[in-house]
Structure formats: C-alpha cells, structure tokens
Amino acid sequence: MLLPSPSLASVDPETDEWLNHPEAKEMFAISFALGSLTRLDMAQAEGLLGMFEELMLEREDIRVYAKIMRMGRYELPMVQEMVERLGGHRIKVVEWMKADPVVLLRTGKVDLAIHHAGSNSYHEALSLGVPQIAVSSWLDCYDFAVRRIEQLGIGKPGFTPSELLSTIHSVLADYPKIKARAIECAEVAAMAGTDVKAHDVHLCSFAPARKRSPKGAIFHEISGLSHTESVKQSMPLEKVTALLQHRPTFFGVLKIVKNTPYAHSPYTPSQYISITREVESTLEAIKPDLVVIDSLFLSGQDAARKLGLARIILSPNAWKDNAIHLQGLGAFSWPALGTAWPYPLPIYLWPLNIILLLCLALTFELSPSTRAKMAARKEAGYNGNFLNEPVQIRLCMGLPQLELPGIRPSTVIPIGPILLPSPPLASVDPELNEWISHPKGEGMFTITIALGSHWTLRAGEAEGLLRMFGELLGSKEDVRIYAKIMRRGTYQLPLLAELQAEFGEHRLRVVEWMKADPVVLLRTGKVDLVIHHGGSNSYHEALSLGIPQMAIASWFDCYDFAARIETLGIGKWGNRKAGPGFDPAEILGAIRAIIADYAHIKANAVRCADVAVAAGTEVKGHDGLELTVPRGEGGLSIQGRDVAAEWIYRKARSCVA
Numbered sequence: 001m002l003l004p005s006p007s008l009a010s011v012d013p014e015t016d017e018w019l020n021h022p023e024a025k026e027m028f029a030i031s032f033a034l035g036s037l038t039r040l041d042m043a044q045a046e047g048l049l050g051m052f053e054e055l056m057l058e059r060e061d062i063r064v065y066a067k068i069m070r071m072g073r074y075e076l077p078m079v080q081e082m083v084e085r086l087g088g089h090r091i092k093v094v095e096w097m098k099a100d101p102v103v104l105l106r107t108g109k110v111d112l113a114i115h116h117a118g119s120n121s122y123h124e125a126l127s128l129g130v131p132q133i134a135v136s137s138w139l140d141c142y143d144f145a146v147r148r149i150e151q152l153g154i155g156k157p158g159f160t161p162s163e164l165l166s167t168i169h170s171v172l173a174d175y176p177k178i179k180a181r182a183i184e185c186a187e188v189a190a191m192a193g194t195d196v197k198a199h200d201v202h203l204c205s206f207a208p209a210r211k212r213s214p215k216g217a218i219f220h221e222i223s224g225l226s227h228t229e230s231v232k233q234s235m236p237l238e239k240v241t242a243l244l245q246h247r248p249t250f251f252g253v254l255k256i257v258k259n260t261p262y263a264h265s266p267y268t269p270s271q272y273i274s275i276t277r278e279v280e281s282t283l284e285a286i287k288p289d290l291v292v293i294d295s296l297f298l299s300g301q302d303a304a305r306k307l308g309l310a311r312i313i314l315s316p317n318a319w320k321d322n323a324i325h326l327q328g329l330g331a332f333s334w335p336a337l338g339t340a341w342p343y344p345l346p347i348y349l350w351p352l353n354i355i356l357l358l359c360l361a362l363t364f365e366l367s368p369s370t371r372a373k374m375a376a377r378k379e380a381g382y383n384g385n386f387l388n389e390p391v392q393i394r395l396c397m398g399l400p401q402l403e404l405p406g407i408r409p410s411t412v413i414p415i416g417p418i419l420l421p422s423p424p425l426a427s428v429d430p431e432l433n434e435w436i437s438h439p440k441g442e443g444m445f446t447i448t449i450a451l452g453s454h455w456t457l458r459a460g461e462a463e464g465l466l467r468m469f470g471e472l473l474g475s476k477e478d479v480r481i482y483a484k485i486m487r488r489g490t491y492q493l494p495l496l497a498e499l500q501a502e503f504g505e506h507r508l509r510v511v512e513w514m515k516a517d518p519v520v521l522l523r524t525g526k527v528d529l530v531i532h533h534g535g536s537n538s539y540h541e542a543l544s545l546g547i548p549q550m551a552i553a554s555w556f557d558c559y560d561f562a563a564r565i566e567t568l569g570i571g572k573w574g575n576r577k578a579g580p581g582f583d584p585a586e587i588l589g590a591i592r593a594i595i596a597d598y599a600h601i602k603a604n605a606v607r608c609a610d611v612a613v614a615a616g617t618e619v620k621g622h623d624g625l626e627l628t629v630p631r632g633e634g635g636l637s638i639q640g641r642d643v644a645a646e647w648i649y650r651k652a653r654s655c656v657a
Contacts (some may be wrong), residue, residue: 008107012098015065019109021089024063028111030168032066033101034135035116039071049078049093051165056086059172063090065104067097105130111179112171114164122149129186131178133167187423204282204300220282224275227296230266241454241554245580248340248559250352256338256555257359261367264387265298269376272299276382279303290652295322295394302382310655312393312648316536319398319414321557326409332357334404338556340563340573343404393651395644397540401611402568413647416612416640417540422520429515432482436526440506441480445528445595449483450518451552452533456488461582466495466510468584472591473503479595480507482521484514522547529594531574531587534558543570544640546609548601550590554580569604612640 009016019029032052040048045068052064068076079093097104102124104110110130115121117134125132134149171178201217203209206226213219225233231240243259246252265272280303283291288309293300295315304311315322324331335341336356341349364370364387374386398414426433436446449465457465462485469481485493493510500508514521519541521527527547532538534551539561542549549571551562562573572590575582594601 006103008099008103011103015092015099015104018065018089018092019107023087024089027061027063027090029109030062030064030112030114031101031104031110032064032114033097034067035118035121038116039069041071042074045070045076046078049076049082052091053082053086055165055168056090065092067094069095112168126185129183131171131175131182133164133171135164202286202288204279222275222278224271227266230271234266244555246338246555248338248579250339250356253336253338253356254359257363258367260360261364261370264296264364265373269372272373273376273380275299276302277380280306283307283309289655290648292648298386302377305384306382310651312395312651314644315394315396316418317396317557318536318560319396319403319412322394322396323406323409323412326412327406330406334406336360338559340559393647395647397536397640399611402608415643415647417544418640418644419519419541419544420641422517422523425516425520425524428520432516432521435482435506435509436521436524438506440504444478444480445476446526447479447481447529447531447591448518448521448527449481449531450514451484452535452538455533456486458488459491462487462493463495464584466493466499468588469508470499472588473499473507476595483510484512485510486512529591534561536561539564543608544612546606548594548598548605550574550594552582552587568608570601570608
C-alpha cells in the first residue's frame with residue numbers, strides 16, 4: 001500500500017541530475033537509506049563510507065547514493081575526499097532526502113536498495129522489482145530482512161559494515177537470478193493486489209470468477225448459474241438486449257420499466273434461495289471478520305445480513321444511482337435513470353420525471369417476480385430490505401466534483417474509477433501491440449471502437465460502419481481505426497478487405513474479440529478517441545486516463561453516461577438521434593466534431609482525469625471510520641481501487657480490534 005508520488009525532477013532536481021549524469025548511464029546504482037530513526041555516530045559513518053569506497057575501488061561500474069543521518073554534530077571530510085578520488089557522479093551523500101526513497105526507486109535507475117527493513121521500505125522495493133539488502137535492528141525489521149527478503153530470494157540481510165560489504169558482493173555475484181526473482185514478485189504484487197499470506201482472503205463466487213481469483217486467495221465455488229448465465233439461459237442474448245433497449249424519452253423508459261426487476265435479479269425464487277443458503281453455509285464455515293459484497297449479488301447480502309456479519313457493498317455503478325434512494329424528496333430533482341435529461345431539470349420535465357421515478361420504485365416493489373422472491377425469503381428466514389441496505393458502507397464509482405449536487409450520505413462513498421490493474425499490452429496481445437506501435441501509424445489520430453460484449457451487429461449494420469470508416473479514412477489521411485465488431489450470425493465482410501487494400505492494414509484493423517481488456521489498449525497512451533457503449537467501466541476507464549470519448553448508448557445508465565460526456569465537454573453522444581440503434585452518418589458527424597475541437601475536448605478530458613485520479617476524497621463513514629486520500633500535487637495520483645482497498649482494510653481492522 002504505497003503512497004502516490006510526483007516525479008523526482010519536480011521534488012529534488014539536484015538528485016535527479018545526479019542520477020541522470022551522462023558519465024554514469026550504464027553504472028550499477030545503489031541507494032542507501034536506513035529510515036528516519038536510524039542515526040550514525042562519527043565512527044559508524046566513517047566505517048560505512050570506507051566500505052563504500054572499498055567497493056567502488058574494486059568495481060568501477062558502481063555508484064552510490066547514501067543518506068547518512070548523524071548522531072550529534074560532526075563533519076565528514078571523507079565525503080569530499082571520495083568525490084575527488086572517485087568523481088562526483090559516482091558518490092552522493094546527503095543527511096536528508098528531499099524526496100521519499102520510493103520516488104528515487106520509481107525512476108527505474110536504482111539497481112539495489114539498501115534499507116532498514118521497515119515495512120514501507122520492503123514493500124516499495126518489492127512492488128518495483130528492485131533487489132534489496134536489509135540492515136535491520138528491531139522487531140518486524142528482522143522479519144522482513146531474514147524471513148521475507150532472503151526466503152523470497154529477492155535480496156540479502158546485512159548488519160555491520162564488513163558484513164554489508166560481503167552481502168553486496170553476494171548480491172552482485174548472483175544478481176541476474178535475484179533481479180529476475182524480484183521482478184517476478186513485483187508482478188505478483190501488482191496483479192494479486194495484496195500479500196494474501198498476511199491475512200486469510202476468501203473469494204466466494206460462481207465458476208466463471210475462478211480464473212480471476214488472485215493468487216493465494218481461497219476460492220469457494222457456488223453451485224448454479226451466475227447472474228449473466230441465468231439471463232443467457234432464460235432467453236437468447238438478442239432477446240435480452242431487445243427487452244432492455246429503449247429510447248431516452250419518457251415513453252421509452254416507461255416501456256421498459258416492467259423489465260427492470262428481471263434485469264436486477266433473473267432467478268426464480270427457488271434458485272435464489274438455493275444460492276443464498278449455499279452462500280450462508282460458506283460464510284458460516286469461514287467465519288469472516290468482514291464480507292465485501294457486489295451490489296448486484298443480493299444472495300450474498302441476504303446471507304451476510306442473516307448471520308450478522310460486518311459488510312461493505314462494492315458497486316460498479318455511479319454515485320447517483322447508489323445514493324438516489326437516500327435523497328428524500330430531493331430525488332425527484334434528479335433526472336430519472338435512462339432519460340439523459342439535463343440537470344437542473346426544466347420545469348416542464350418535473351411531472352414526467354416524478355412519474356418515472358415512482359414507476360421505477362413501485363415496479364421493483366410490486367412486480368410478481370419481486371413479491372415471489374420476498375415471500376420465499378421471508379419463509380427461509382431472510383429479512384431486511386431486498387433491494388437496498390442503507391446502514392452499510394457502499395463504495396461506488398464517481399467523485400463528488402463530477403456528481404450531481406445533493407445529500408452526501410455517509411454510507412455511500414464515491415471513490416473514483418475502480419479499475420483493475422492490467423499487464424502491458426505486449427504480453428497480452430503482441431499482435432495488437434505491434435499494430436498500435438506500427439511506424440506508419442506514428443503521429444496518427446487513433447480511434448478505438450469497442451461497444452461491449454452485448455453489442456452484436458447484423459451484416460447490414462456492420463457494413464454501414466465499415467462504409468463510414470472508409471469515408472472517414474478517405475477524408476482524413478492522419479486517422480487510423482481499431483474496431484471490435486461482434487457479428488450477430490455468420491456472415492462475411494468483403495468490404496473490410498477492400499478498405500484494408502485501399503488504406504493499408506496499419507490504418508484499419510477490425511476484430512471480433514479483443515484478447516486484452518480495452519483499458520489495456522488505452523493505457524498505452526496511443527489512443528486519441530475511444531468509442532464505447534456508454535457502460536460505467538468504459539466511461540470511467542477513458543475518464544481516468546484523460547482520453548476523449550464517444551458513447552453509442554442503448555439503455556439505462558448508458559444514456560446517463562452519454563449525457564455526462566457532453567455535459568463535461570469530454571466528447572460526444574454518438575447516437576443521440578438514432579438511439580437505441582445507431583446511424584453511421586450521425587457517428588461520423590460526431591467524430592468530425594470531436595476532431596475539429598480536439599484541443600479543447602482533450603483539455604477537458606485531462607482536467608477530469610486529474611480530478612478522477614488525484615483530487616482525492618475526505619470522508620467519514622457512518623460508523624466513525626475516516627479516510628483522507630492525498631490530493632493531487634505535482635503529478636500525484638491514486639486509483640479508485642486503492643481507495644477501496646484502504647476502506648476495506650480500515651473496516652477489517654476495526655472489526656478485529
């Protein structure tokens with residue numbers, strides 16, 4: 001759990017200049033920093049410097065940056081003598097570092113970190129794949145020095161100057177192996193997100209989630225169908241899509257209101273109770289201190305509530321959708337879900353908005369499927385609110401600065417974009433990485449199109465998009481397009497080959513499925529415009545990375561995000577007229593409008609990204625838990641997933657205290 005940090009150049013230009021000295025470009029760099037509590041007397045300091053000088057006289061390819069905090073007042077003329085003998089580019093000694101040690105490590109130019117074996121120092125080097133030596137002197141420092149660093153094979157312990165010199169030689173002799181092991185541990189830390197050996201971490205879910213279970217977590221598989229599988233089994237995907245698609249109008253929303261309870265919980269009463277009982281049995285066996293539950297996993301919420309377990313709800317939806325039921329009469333001033341109406345609402349829309357909000361609420365409460373599940377729940381001993389649990393902490397997407405004004409309930413906490421960490425594109429999809437890095441594409445305006453796994457296109461729709469691509473590529477020689485087009489049915493697209501022959505494959509690439517998650521492509525920094533279906537993840541991914549975006553929306557909150565994009569000035573709504581379908585001509589017009597005003601739109605996107613990942617939050621939970629996330633200064637950034645992890649960690653600590 002590391003703090004975000006600005007660049008070294010902005011905090012300590014002098015050290016940055018030393019680290020990047022041209023004469024030391026290929027040298028092996030060692031950093032030495034023993035923590036703020038470790039001070040050395042004159043004899044210790046001179047012994048340490050003598051050890052470093054001996055090392056550098058033996059190895060001319062080694063340089064050292066050392067923080068030596070003095071116990072008492074004394075001079076160290078030996079430092080200047082070493083500078084004169086070895087060169088200022090090889091040795092730098094300071095009494096206090098202007099930047100945190102991790103800022104130095106994040107430059108990627110430190111080959112070996114020597115520290116006091118504190119938890120922060122150990123985890124900083126671990127997360128960055130830097131081999132380390134621990135000079136420990138108390139309590140948990142010995143644990144990190146001996147048990148973890150040495151057992152993991154990512155470094156060595158060393159205690160006295162003579163022992164430290166021997167340890168450095170030992171690390172140097174076996175450096176390739178130690179470095180490889182350090183990188184491996186860093187990859188585990190980045191992808192798993194937690195040292196699961198320090199705590200028992202259990203993941204209880206359906207079979208498809210097993211492949212996403214982090215290394216070291218204990219997976220408990222739930223029998224039966226997941227939410228998505230249950231929907232797919234009940235009817236073809238095309239029919240499900242048709243049930244949920246609607247126009248962003250009063251009558252369009254009113255038409256599909258009756259389908260919302262099914263979308264929220266597609267199970268029969270018997271299926272629901274069976275799943276809930278299985279989760280309850282699993283939780284009884286585990287006896288967790290804290291349960292983190294997906295907002296749509298109602299069975300998990302029922303089981304945890306019945307057992308009286310502490311819990312946090314984690315939602316992928318925006319703050320507006322999680323907090324509206326806690327707004328009182330103020331809820332009627334917020335545009336109803338799926339309308340994309342402006343805020344503040346014009347007077348003439350108030351009556352229609354009130355009708356829609358009441359219809360949505362009453363449909364959930366009074367629909368036959370909900371009433372049947374409520375009766376089955378009561379008979380099985382599951383009580384409480386079926387749809388919302390207002391007394392629990394609810395972590396959700398969003399930030400106060402980008403949300404509608406209203407009551408800020410202490411239980412509903414917007415923490416920014418919650419995005420998964422991801423490996424580099426080259427390791428997931430080398431072919432796509434080669435395309436995005438193609439020399440002929442350098443400097444081109446790159447557009448990606450990925451409309452979500454529910455969007456499948458008929459032959460005519462796909463051909464219409466391709467014709468639009470051809471028109472755009474023909475009129476803009478500096479544009480290239482990467483598109484995911486999922487086909488509804490089996491058909492060929494001969495027009496694709498014709499367009500690629502005309503413009504070159506480096507300017508147009510179309511796939512039916514992406515090997516990498518779209519965010520992996522966005523994180524390359526080589527995408528200028530992303531076109532998506534308006535889903536929460538897609539919107540927040542582009543938002544957090546400062547990439548202009550366009551939404552081709554067709555239902556519910558997708559319309560809300562399309563409207564947000566235009567309200568924030570970070571892109572366009574690409575099917576405002578044609579929704580829930582699309583018109584290639586309307587999309588083309590929106591793309592051209594974005595390109596024409598790109599500098600302004602890009603500036604807005606970057607501004608919103610700064611808010612999304614750096615503005616932070618300072619909030620207090622209903623049970624007294626407080627969390628302050630550092631605000632953005634000089635490039636500071638923090639991910640929503642890190643804020644969520646901090647909340648979960650604090651809550652877990654409070655549960656076992």
